[in-house]
Amino acid sequence: MNMIQVGIIGVAGALLAIQFKSQKAEYGIYISISLSLLIFFCILDHLETIIRMIRTIGTYISMDTVYIGTLLKMLGITYIAEFSSSICKDAGYQTIAGQIEIFGKLAVLVLSMPILMALLDTVKGFLS
Numbered sequence: 001m002n003m004i005q006v007g008i009i010g011v012a013g014a015l016l017a018i019q020f021k022s023q024k025a026e027y028g029i030y031i032s033i034s035l036s037l038l039i040f041f042c043i044l045d046h047l048e049t050i051i052r053m054i055r056t057i058g059t060y061i062s063m064d065t066v067y068i069g070t071l072l073k074m075l076g077i078t079y080i081a082e083f084s085s086s087i088c089k090d091a092g093y094q095t096i097a098g099q100i101e102i103f104g105k106l107a108v109l110v111l112s113m114p115i116l117m118a119l120l121d122t123v124k125g126f127l128s
Contacts, residue, residue: 001042010039032090036083043079050075067118070111077107 013035021028051072058068081104088097 001045006039006042010035029091033087036087040083047075067115070115074108074111077104077111080104081107 013031017028017031017035020031054068054071058065081100085097085100085104088094088100
């Protein structure tokens with residue numbers, strides 16, 4: 001599915017959710033969640049291409065596969081945190097959305113620590 005189709009589906013879904021939101025607010029939330037999941041499954045196809053390209057790049061520069069896996073985990077964490085945070089914001093729960101965003105940032109920081117330590121070890125080896 002291309003960007004124009006996703007954009008049209010998104011705008012149509014938002015307009016539909018607005019119509020239902022005035023009558024029953026929970027229907028608008030259900031529509032937005034359904035629409036978000038539909039767009040998420042459209043994104044999965046593109047993510048497979050990105051993962052394939054990252055692995056190809058990893059073979060060209062002879063990078064450790066652990067680092068590529070960590071980068072992919074970081075990508076997944078950021079996408080899931082943004083996705084769930086946006087749904088909470090749409091539902092009117094900004095505090096929960098903020099907590100999800102903070103947790104996502106900390107999870108990425110925790111995942112990046114081994115990479116940072118390896119980088120510092122490499123720099124230390126060059127300086128010694």
